[in-house]
Amino acid sequence: MSDTGIGASVLRKEDRRFLAGRGNYVADIAAANEVALAFVRSPVAHGRIRSIRKPEGAENRVFTANDLDGVEPMRAPSKLPGYKPSDFPALAIGKVRFVGETVAACVGETRAEAEDLAQAVEVDYEELAPAVDMLEARKPGAPLVHEAWGDNIALSTRADGELDSVKARATHSVTREFRMSRQAMVPMEGRAVLAEWNSRMDQLIVHTATQVPHLIRAGLALFLGLEQRQVRVIAPDVGGGFGLKTYVQPEELVACWYAMKFGRPARWISDRREHLIADANCREHHYIVTAHADADGRILGLEGEVTVDAGAYSIYPFTNCLEAAMAGGNLPGPYAIEAYGVKTWTVVTNKPPLVPYRGVARPGVAFAMEMLVDAVARTVGREPHEVRMINMVPASAMPYTNIARKTFDSGDHPGAVARAAQMIDIAAVRERQTRDEPDGRLIGLGFGSYVEQAAHGTSVFASWGVQMVPGYEQAGAKLTPDGGLELRVGVQSHGQGMETTLAQVASEILGIDPENVSVIHGDTGLTPYSTGTYASRSIVMAGGAVSRACEVLVERMRTIGAHLLQCEPDEIRVSGGRVMGPGGDLPFSEIGRVWYINPEELPADVDTDGVEAVVGYRPEPDHGTFSYSTHAAVVAVDPDTGAVEVLDYVVVEDCGTMVNPMVVSGQVYGGAAQGIGTALFEESPFDELGQPLASTFADYHLPGAAEVPAFRLAHMITPSPHTEHGIKGMGEGSTIPTPAVIGNAVNDALRRYGAEVNETPISPRRVLAAIAAAEGEAA
Ligand code: MCN
Ligand code: SMO
Numbered sequence: 001m002s003d004t005g006i007g008a009s010v011l012r013k014e015d016r017r018f019l020a021g022r023g024n025y026v027a028d029i030a031a032a033n034e035v036a037l038a039f040v041r042s043p044v045a046h047g048r049i050r051s052i053r054k055p056e057g058a059e060n061r062v063f064t065a066n067d068l069d070g071v072e073p074m075r076a077p078s079k080l081p082g083y084k085p086s087d088f089p090a091l092a093i094g095k096v097r098f099v100g101e102t103v104a105a106c107v108g109e110t111r112a113e114a115e116d117l118a119q120a121v122e123v124d125y126e127e128l129a130p131a132v133d134m135l136e137a138r139k140p141g142a143p144l145v146h147e148a149w150g151d152n153i154a155l156s157t158r159a160d161g162e163l164d165s166v167k168a169r170a171t172h173s174v175t176r177e178f179r180m181s182r183q184a185m186v187p188m189e190g191r192a193v194l195a196e197w198n199s200r201m202d203q204l205i206v207h208t209a210t211q212v213p214h215l216i217r218a219g220l221a222l223f224l225g226l227e228q229r230q231v232r233v234i235a236p237d238v239g240g241g242f243g244l245k246t247y248v249q250p251e252e253l254v255a256c257w258y259a260m261k262f263g264r265p266a267r268w269i270s271d272r273r274e275h276l277i278a279d280a281n282c283r284e285h286h287y288i289v290t291a292h293a294d295a296d297g298r299i300l301g302l303e304g305e306v307t308v309d310a311g312a313y314s315i316y317p318f319t320n321c322l323e324a325a326m327a328g329g330n331l332p333g334p335y336a337i338e339a340y341g342v343k344t345w346t347v348v349t350n351k352p353p354l355v356p357y358r359g360v361a362r363p364g365v366a367f368a369m370e371m372l373v374d375a376v377a378r379t380v381g382r383e384p385h386e387v388r389m390i391n392m393v394p395a396s397a398m399p400y401t402n403i404a405r406k407t408f409d410s411g412d413h414p415g416a417v418a419r420a421a422q423m424i425d426i427a428a429v430r431e432r433q434t435r436d437e438p439d440g441r442l443i444g445l446g447f448g449s450y451v452e453q454a455a456h457g458t459s460v461f462a463s464w465g466v467q468m469v470p471g472y473e474q475a476g477a478k479l480t481p482d483g484g485l486e487l488r489v490g491v492q493s494h495g496q497g498m499e500t501t502l503a504q505v506a507s508e509i510l511g512i513d514p515e516n517v518s519v520i521h522g523d524t525g526l527t528p529y530s531t532g533t534y535a536s537r538s539i540v541m542a543g544g545a546v547s548r549a550c551e552v553l554v555e556r557m558r559t560i561g562a563h564l565l566q567c568e569p570d571e572i573r574v575s576g577g578r579v580m581g582p583g584g585d586l587p588f589s590e591i592g593r594v595w596y597i598n599p600e601e602l603p604a605d606v607d608t609d610g611v612e613a614v615v616g617y618r619p620e621p622d623h624g625t626f627s628y629s630t631h632a633a634v635v636a637v638d639p640d641t642g643a644v645e646v647l648d649y650v651v652v653e654d655c656g657t658m659v660n661p662m663v664v665s666g667q668v669y670g671g672a673a674q675g676i677g678t679a680l681f682e683e684s685p686f687d688e689l690g691q692p693l694a695s696t697f698a699d700y701h702l703p704g705a706a707e708v709p710a711f712r713l714a715h716m717i718t719p720s721p722h723t724e725h726g727i728k729g730m731g732e733g734s735t736i737p738t739p740a741v742i743g744n745a746v747n748d749a750l751r752r753y754g755a756e757v758n759e760t761p762i763s764p765r766r767v768l769a770a771i772a773a774a775e776g777e778a779a
Pocket of ligand 1: 239243357533534536537664667
């Protein structure tokens, strides 16, 4: 143990450069003789390309699909039976399938020049009827996004539960319909790429803003017809990813093709309109859910129908079926349910591709399930937090395999609800609700709980049929000649603070000050293979690998130290950054000096292994860790304007052993703020022609500091029995319940009308519509 090891709230090392504006992003990197790219993008959602006319004399500066020799359309296979893959071309081939799709690439000495050129390209489209709404697109006879498929269903799945017996015992069957709207992800830094061919290395060097450098390398090699050794992907500082930066992008392929073909580096930096119009979106789900419950509110059986609007193309490598797979597997949440049946549809539409966003499917799942739980509570006349507690897997049942075959490793779910209930002070809120507010607003209280499977391992990803299955995560640990430590990891930190937290794991084992540790990440040329950072996997996987690698270094240092201190290796302790024997101790720099600089001082048998090790790790069993949490909020709803204000918000979370409690809290604040965005503000709507209606921040509303409440936070700590140090992943969790918490609180406030909202964002328009609908029914 050290005061900079696991459990210490060490200040984030990386913030020194970020707070001083000295981060180094793709846009900060320049290459000699580079060109800028701009794209001609489709103005129609669905159409056939009749002709493309390049401006006179610009033949070598404007490129279409016909010019992209050697570039294959992106195809992400899946092993799931019945899955229909779609080809996502770098530049449209014959047809366009969403507004913003890349149709032609234009090259200029500056971005302005490239954009002017793009303006001058004339494309003639034959417009086709688009498939815009997922439920319409699912029906026979809908316009076909990919004609060859015969329908718009990329994948449908069905799992029938043993529902008959629970239905017979249930006194109430409560059905609700929910919709989570399509959203953008809006990282601070947009997507960005700078590609150059290095003839000395015989290598394409691609700086790109990504969370998964090794997967991008695999994809670029595959679609460009290169060997993987000929591609080096470098993610420098990355300004947020949230899931957006996990797929190979058309613009990336074009930049690489240009750099290879013409020998000049090519740069493309996305602007905010491109992000809001043409980047992959997220979240769009539709649910019909039924709970079969007894008179106490105990949910015996659950049925769900889940439809995911996957947009036009499946992305590489994770495909477009991950959302539906996650949704189907996660609907039962933290509850012990006897019978469960679920159908899912992954539907393609003429909209941008859909990719996972922080929480991956589970914010939609929780919106449906947690609001259904409150509907059950209202039906049986009990407090919603009590209904949660009687249905949850109790601490005494852990480890627990639920009805969807997920094995929860540890935790006290009802305990988290009880703590949240106490923090939000239910009695005081209920008492306040008996009085009229002076401003006429209505007070509502809402809860939301979830279980967050994270760091899903080999068996889980293999069962989802994806091509890139994570295996052992490796880390390199190297003592430098002067006694510092270099760690090399294949995951990528794009805001999570891993340059600090991985150094803390090393500090835990070696006692070294994190200030003397460099964490090298984001570069396929320098780091061990990894599928990268997503699924809140990094600290469990890479942290475990760093821990193991440092333990190997301890052994190596013992051997060397024993010789220098004239004792036996097992008498040596490594602690506080020093190697200690019975008769004296040495700093790490002494170990580094003799091994690298003065090996003549060592006997021959300690020469070979050295003070560098690459070690692999994966938890056993590998089904992932299960963090969980309960959030509770108090809102005020204005029944005249429909405006919702969050008055209080508490979070009780448990992610096992915390490496850095301050970083964990930061992850919770950030995630919950994004959850507030989903709950109340953020939406990428499309009109009936498939035109995006929110293409600037004037239309796409992000929560600002004034809209985000001051979250009150409590941590519980139940270590995982399966991981190094008992750590569980948690980077996504706090986005998961927030929309449901706010939805439940709004519905609680609207009880006197019998009104319920069931769609995000819960905008003033939707609140007023819910009230009007309830009043219409009453009349
Ligand atoms: N941590 C900890 N103790 C734990 C669990 C986590 O100290 N028991 C710390 C870790 O050391 C790490 C951070 O919390 O610094 C998140 O760790 P982890 O849960 O392993 O998640 P990942 O590092 O794998 O990050 C991915 C996750 C995902 S999938 C999304 S989406 C998301 C998120 O992280 N995107 C983010 N958080 C984000 N935060 C920022 N700033 N930017 C993003 O794009
Ligand atoms: S959406 Mo996070 O990158 O798994």
